[in-house]
Amino acid sequence: MASVEIKNVRKSYGSVDTIHGVSVGVSDGDFVVLVGPSGCGKSTLLRMIAGLEEITGGEILIGDRVINDVEPKHRDIAMVFQNYALYPHMTIAQNMGFSLRLARKSKDEIDQRVKDAARILGLTDYLERFPKQLSGGQRQRVAMGRAIVRNPQVFLFDEPLSNLDAKLRVQMRTELKDLHARLKTTTIYVTHDQIEAMTMADKIVVMRDGVVEQFGEPLELYDRPANRFVAGFIGSPSMNFLDGTVVVRDGKQMFESANHTVLPLPEGLDRAFEGKKLIMGFRPEHLQVSEAPEVFEVTVSVVEPTGAETYFVGNANGDTITGVLRDRIAIASGQSLRLLPRLNAIHLFDAETEQRVN
Amino acid sequence: MSIPSNSAPQSGSSKWNRKRKLTDWAIDGFLILFGVMMVLPLLMLVANAFKTPQELVSWPPTFIPNNPTLDNLTAVLNDTPLLLWMFNSFAFATLSTIAILATSAIAGYVLGKFKYRSLNIIFLIILATAIVPFEVYMIPLYFQVQSLGMLNSLWGLLIGYLVMSFGIFLIRQNVIHSVPDELLEAARIDGAGELWIFFFIVVPLLRSALGALAVLAFFQAWTAFAWPLIVATTRESYTIEVGLALFQTGFTVDLGKLSAASAIVLIPSVTLFVLLRKNFVEGVAGTGLKE
Incomplete structure (x- = not known):
């Protein structure tokens, strides 16, 4: 096991820069998730750590060794690919023992380590089969088994669950997390699915357009997103955003949106914000039905009951508002709701820089 | 109602x-x-092959010989070195097949998987050579073989049949289609060298395409005529195609012997096709569709 240090790493293809100076420190034993929309550079960054892409600038260290010019096979890493990358003409045992065979380990040792990994992953009965005889989830486990047998310093995962169906994905998510808890190997995991990131990570790196937007623990990203992009990316359904200004009504600071919806603000806000253009954000799950005087009214257009919660989409003076209510209240399209966002869960961003201000 | x-x-x-x-x-x-x-x-x-000379030219032709005879077969085997010619053809076709498989597999893999701009140009040149008929550069090639002193030898024959541009194309398409990049990357991370990857990952995955190419290459050499005709000029160095042509002189055709010789020649071709039929059909069909 080892730490991974990414120092001001850049990547260009010809004159096109895809990664602009990324710095991330991964501590020994951590499970770090790189997340972002497609094309944000997360897979490229992972492939640079693996040695499958050249590093244009900056340094990557595994442990205290700079690995910029080290061949992939000498980096002491194992990678799990999205499409599993199992060798179709080899049995499961041969697939899992492949790297050990290349490292010229004895046959007994290979057998032993393959069997150990197979036991951990519940693959013991399948060792003599071929990849095409297994289901998607089993293939995924074989791919992980191939990584485990090597006992590497770092595990790299490139969207390993995105080829699985929804139910299996949730199950494998738990298995992976459990595996990491047992092996405690430093893990870097790429996904575009923020729920995967939130549930599995010790720390999350949110990327966009080759830049790190925020690096922190999952709940830190949820509670205090550093900018509007992270605020919108983390959480499902997405955060509501309203453009507007801070105004003073009856001696109290309020937020008035461009469409003149007026919402309350937490007390003690810096007076410098008054009159300034801001973006207010609040999460759908932080809306509550209220009879307080500061409520704002939303005309509901779509209701989606999921059983546990009720999702709705509505309209307040032309601002689209999404909400999630824990209570099973009877609402129908066309009705209006009096709502109030939780005051301690209101996020304010600068309208120009989109950076967090409160 | x-x-x-x-x-x-x-x-x-x-x-x-x-x-x-x-x-x-x-x-x-x-x-x-x-x-x-x-x-x-x-x-x-x-x-x-089993008819008498009279029956061969009789009208209407018979399908099953009235008086089956082995005279044609024995005459062909006694009068001409038919078995030697077959051996020549067999050796020529086998070595040519091996060479074409090796060159196509290596070139097809490199052209299909490695991203260098110069490789595109090389691939275009290879495709261009496929357009030029062999007969166009047969004569210059002949002089080269002559100056190397390899006329009337197996090696001289082989020189025209070491590389097959269609084979390179076929393997390249198969590599692009059925060898995913991730497989090669996974092997590189697992510690495999490039040669190792080629022999133990790429070649096994190309088995059916190589099987199909083997059949094509073998029959291309087995049925070659023009090149062996000018390179092999002694009776002992003839291939079977050239030998068969001898039965047809400027004035007469010895139909009985020609049929008998041709029938013998069919045996190895049919055998090989039956053996490789499954590979052949899979390889040619598999270039388009795969799971």
């Missing part, structure tokens, strides 16, 4: 059934007819 309304759909569906059956029969009949037309010359060839 109910009777006609019930019977109408019934008669409709039975009509449709009958029509479908008729179509099936028509398709079967058509295919059988063409099948017979394809096989008949070969069967006649084998039959002719």
Whole structure:
């Protein structure tokens, strides 16, 4: 096991820069998730750590060794690919023992380590089969088994669950997390699915357009997103955003949106914000039905009951508002709701820089 | 009221059934007819090998010989070094197949998987050579073989048949299609060297394509005529195609002997095709579709 240090790493293809100076420190034993929309550079960054892409600038260290010019096979890493990358003409045992065979380990040792990994992953009965005889989830486990047998310093995962169906994905998510808890190997995991990131990570790196937007623990990203992009990316359904200004009504600071919806603000806000253009954000799950005087009214257009919660989409003076209510209240399209966002869960961003201000 | 309304759909569906059956029969009949037309010359060839000279030219021709005779076969085997020619052809075709498989697999893999701009140009040049007919550069090649002192030898024959541009193209397409990048990357991370990857990952995955190419390459050399005709000029160095042509002189055709020799020559070709048939069909069909 080892730490991974990414120092001001850049990547260009010809004159096109895809990664602009990324710095991330991964501590020994951590499970770090790189997340972002497609094309944000997360897979490229992972492939640079693996040695499958050249590093244009900056340094990557595994442990205290700079690995910029080290061949992939000498980096002491194992990678799990999205499409599993199992060798179709080899049995499961041969697939899992492949790297050990290349490292010229004895046959007994290979057998032993393959069997150990197979036991951990519940693959013991399948060792003599071929990849095409297994289901998607089993293939995924074989791919992980191939990584485990090597006992590497770092595990790299490139969207390993995105080829699985929804139910299996949730199950494998738990298995992976459990595996990491047992092996405690430093893990870097790429996904575009923020729920995967939130549930599995010790720390999350949110990327966009080759830049790190925020690096922190999952709940830190949820509670205090550093900018509007992270605020919108983390959480499902997405955060509501309203453009507007801070105004003073009856001696109290309020937020008035461009469409003149007026919402309350937490007390003690810096007076410098008054009159300034801001973006207010609040999460759908932080809306509550209220009879307080500061409520704002939303005309509901779509209701989606999921059983546990009720999702709705509505309209307040032309601002689209999404909400999630824990209570099973009877609402129908066309009705209006009096709502109030939780005051301690209101996020304010600068309208120009989109950076967090409160 | 109910009777006609019930019977109408019934008669409709039975009509449709009958029509479908008729179509099936028509398709079967058509295919059988063409099948017979394809096989008949070969069967006649084998039959002719056992006919007497009189029967060969008699009209109407017989399909099963009236007086089957082995004279043609024994005459061919005694008068000409037919078995030597077959051996020449066999050695030529086998070595040519091995060379073409090796060059196509390596070049196809490199052209299919490695991203260098110069490789695109090389691939274009290879494709361009496929357009030029062999006969165009046969004569310059002949002089090269002559200056190397390899006329009338197996090596001289081989020089024109070491590389097959279609083979490189076929393997390249197969590599792009059935060898995913991740597989090679996974192997690189697992610690495999490039040669190791080629022999133990790429080649096994290309098995059916290489099988198909082997059949094509073997028959290309086995049926080659123009090149062996000018390179192999002594009776001992003839290939079977050139040898067979000898039965046909400027004035006469010895039909009996020609048929007998041709029938013998068919044996290895048919055997090889039967052995590799599965590979061949899979390889050619598999270039388009795969799971």
